[in-house]
Amino acid sequence: MKSGRYIGVMSGTSLDGIDVVLAAIDERMVAQQASYSHPMPIPIKEDILAMCQGQQTTLSAVGRLDAQLGTLFGEAVMTLLKQADVPAHAITAIGCHGQTVWHEPEGEMRFSMQLGDNNRVAALTNITTVGDFRRRDMAYGGQGAPLVPAFHQALLAHPTERRMVLNIGGIANLSLLLPGIAVRGFDTGPGNMLLDTWVWRHRAQPYDKGGQWAMEGRVCLPLLQRMLADPYFVLPAPKSTGREYFNARWLDQQLATLPGISPVDVMATLVELTVTTICEQVLLAGGCERLLVCGGGARNPLLMARMSALLPGIEVASTDSFGVSGDDMEALAFAWLAFRTLSGQPGNLPSVTGARCETLLGGIYPVLPLGHR
């Protein structure tokens, strides 16, 4: 078993920053020791947004963004190490998710593309880096996502209590931790992504802090019903999605059929879309005793209150109250996945992704021991 101190690096679909965590990990525990959020430079964010919404690009632009992001992830790790006053040689490995720019989880030639050259991360930090976590699962016929349900299970499953873990990032994903049943998990659809798009367009703010603006609006039922008719929401699991599908274009297509709705009412309706699509899946799976919420959406009191209202009898709480910071959950998961890979243990769950079998995940980018350079 490759117990030790690991660093997880996650840059998610919201593009709000790079989450980096340091944790001591062994077979039985994950003890978080430090965390840091590294800023995402605006020009890089714009390049990613353009690429992952299908705008024309060139191989040169893809290659340069890959190199830029690799450097950025390496710098983010170095900043965390400096802040925490931990030397690089004390770290067993980095688990680096990379930045998803395209995710196509169906069909014979399915693929998921994460940018952020792991060679650069390893070179900058001199720490063994594990990356490219999704594509081995896809090579075995899986969706390559979501991967965090295995970590949710390891960390938060209970022998008798029916629990679900919900991440509300750009996309929302749900893990079903039901006693006696294999773990299931899937993306429910948009989390904060459409909310962020809309508030940026109308108020030039990166997100609607505290759900303040949305609280001023009224839900427009015809628009909600129209959006809920999207076929993704009734697809059976395994399923996963991303910005290449739920994006500004998708939203504009929905709005084109119902002109004249005020921006603030659209905002309130988008919150309701996120909440309804999540709650429908919770209830469809037979409900639970506790819904543990992580990701940036856990900080939006309107999202939290609406979920509590639509899920009577279910305790809806942030994972923070269970000792795991909701902001750090995904980065921690990739630190843990690196530990699994280096320990020779599978990281995927076929019951979640639909892969034919369990498998080791990721590519390993090793470094020479200290003193070699």
Ligand SMILES: Nc1ncnc2c1ncn2[C@@H]1O[C@H](COP(=O)(O)OP(=O)(O)OP(=O)(O)O)[C@@H](O)[C@H]1O
């Ligand atoms: N105080 C807050 N009030 C309202 N919304 C918030 C608040 N804090 C964060 N958010 C929302 O959470 C988002 C960031 O969430 P998170 O960091 O979990 O996303 P991500 O990890 O990039 O996404 P994904 O899980 O899809 O990869 C922000 O863009 C914003 O919409």
Ligand SMILES: CC(=O)N[C@H]1[C@@H]2OC[C@@H](O2)[C@@H](O)[C@@H]1O[C@H](C)C(=O)O
């Ligand atoms: C392809 C991709 O990057 N998917 C992300 C995204 O963000 C949330 C949701 O969509 C989830 O499927 C996944 O991330 C988490 C970390 C996962 O794999 O579990």
